[in-house]
Amino acid sequence: MVVILVVDDSATDRTRIAGLLSRMDGYQVLTAAGGAEAKTMLRATSIDLVLTDLQMPEVDGLELVRDMQRDHADVPVVLMTGTGSEEIAVQAMKAGAANYVNKMSRPQWLRENIERVLASQGEIQAYKELLRNLCRDEYEFLLVNDRSLMTSTARFLRQAAQSTGMYADNDLPRLGIAMEEALLNACLHGNLELDSVLREGDDNRFNELAKERAGRRPWMDRRVTVRASISPKQFKVEITDDGPGFDPSTLPDPTDPENLLKPHGRGIMMIRLFLDKVQWNERGNRVTMVKNAPSS
Numbered sequence: 001m002v003v004i005l006v007v008d009d010s011a012t013d014r015t016r017i018a019g020l021l022s023r024m025d026g027y028q029v030l031t032a033a034g035g036a037e038a039k040t041m042l043r044a045t046s047i048d049l050v051l052t053d054l055q056m057p058e059v060d061g062l063e064l065v066r067d068m069q070r071d072h073a074d075v076p077v078v079l080m081t082g083t084g085s086e087e088i089a090v091q092a093m094k095a096g097a098a099n100y101v102n103k104m105s106r107p108q109w110l111r112e113n114i115e116r117v118l119a120s121q122g123e124i125q126a127y128k129e130l131l132r133n134l135c136r137d138e139y140e141f142l143l144v145n146d147r148s149l150m151t152s153t154a155r156f157l158r159q160a161a162q163s164t165g166m167y168a169d170n171d172l173p174r175l176g177i178a179m180e181e182a183l184l185n186a187c188l189h190g191n192l193e194l195d196s197v198l199r200e201g202d203d204n205r206f207n208e209l210a211k212e213r214a215g216r217r218p219w220m221d222r223r224v225t226v227r228a229s230i231s232p233k234q235f236k237v238e239i240t241d242d243g244p245g246f247d248p249s250t251l252p253d254p255t256d257p258e259n260l261l262k263p264h265g266r267g268i269m270m271i272r273l274f275l276d277k278v279q280w281n282e283r284g285n286r287v288t289m290v291k292n293a294p295s296s
Contacts, residue, residue: 002118003028003045007038007052007064008080013103017051017080020107021114035059035067042072049118050077053103054088062092069096074125076117131164134232141226145187145214150224154180157228161235166293174274175235175291181267182239182287183224190241190285191222234276235291245284 004027008014014031021029030045032038036059038050050068054061065077079100081089089100098117101110139160143149158176161167167175188194192213194206213219222242229236248268272278277290 001028002026002048003030004114005030005032005038005041005045005047005050007032007035007050007056007061009034009053009056013053013080017103017110020110021051024107024111035061035064038064039067039071042068042075047072047075049114049121050075051080051114052077053080053082054092055082060088062088062095065092065095065097074121076121078114078117134164134230137230139226139228141224143183143187143224143226145191145219145222145224147184147187147210150183150187151180153226154183157226157237160228160230161291164230164232164235166232166235167291168294171291174270178271178274178289179237181271182237182289183226185267186224186239186241186243186285186287189246190243191224192219193243233293235293236288238286238288240286243285247284248280 004021006014006018006021006029008017008031011033014033018029018031021027030041030047032041034056035052038052039059041047042050050064052061052064059067061079065079068075068077073096076098077092077096079089079092079097080103081100082103093100098120099113101113105113137160139157141153143153154176157179158172161175162172188210189196192210194210194213224242225240227238271287271289274291275289276292277288279288280286281288
């Protein structure tokens with residue numbers, strides 16, 4: 001049985017809409033006379049969906065949506081709109097509402113929109129449950145020397161890690177930055193053999209040389225190989241370039257105040273700061289990075 005909470009300060013509208021829903025199979029309908037009462041009921045009762053008016057005294061529909069995004073993000077909200085509420089409806093949709101219906105919608109249209117939202121929410125919950133049973137997920141990419149491709153791959157890897165729900169929200173941007181820095185290092189400094197010193201004088205020269213070498217041999221034939229695996233214990237990424245390699249111990253200390261604003265080694269510093277384990281092979285053209293799950 002799906003539990004729907006109807007929130008409306010108008011007793012007439014609240015009774016009418018609750019009556020429509022109650023006559024539909026599969027719904028248990030609760031009502032609240034305003035946003036404040038709805039928040040109390042959400043804390044005390046298991047609710048599957050909230051159907052709320054927008055224009056209400058004290059706590060209106062927009063504020064209720066924002067509060068639910070913070071405290072009850074897993075409960076979808078459908079807005080009931082009417083004349084004069086168009087602007088606040090747009091704000092509420094941006095704030096996280098899942099759908100909207102006109103207050104005077106036909107019963108069938110009301111049901112269709114509610115079922116659409118519930119189906120989508122069910123898929124999300126099923127996906128989360130599936131990921132809780134994840135044993136291992138693996139990816140492998142062979143990338144040409146395109147900076148935008150490195151950025152896209154880093155974003156994909158961050159989203160893959162995010163989808164597991166293992167990491168805190170503030171860890172995910174740092175994880176994405178570390179991935180992007182490692183990929184750009186492999187592409188620009190590994191395969192294209194560009195020196196960061198070029199950026200200290202004229203960054204345009206660095207960019208021009210990157211474009212030039214990406215289209216000339218031997219640099220254009222080189223690739224960046226990415227192998228990533230996700231398990232309940234860790235997120236592991238191995239990035240290999242076809243360049244000559246390097247010795248990371250020869251980089252100047254980027255935490256030294258004299259070097260802090262220089263491009264030398266900044267990427268490697270962030271990789272080491274943001275990840276739990278970072279290791280290069282002997283040649284220096286492959287880096288293995290690990291971010292452990294918090295429970296590990």
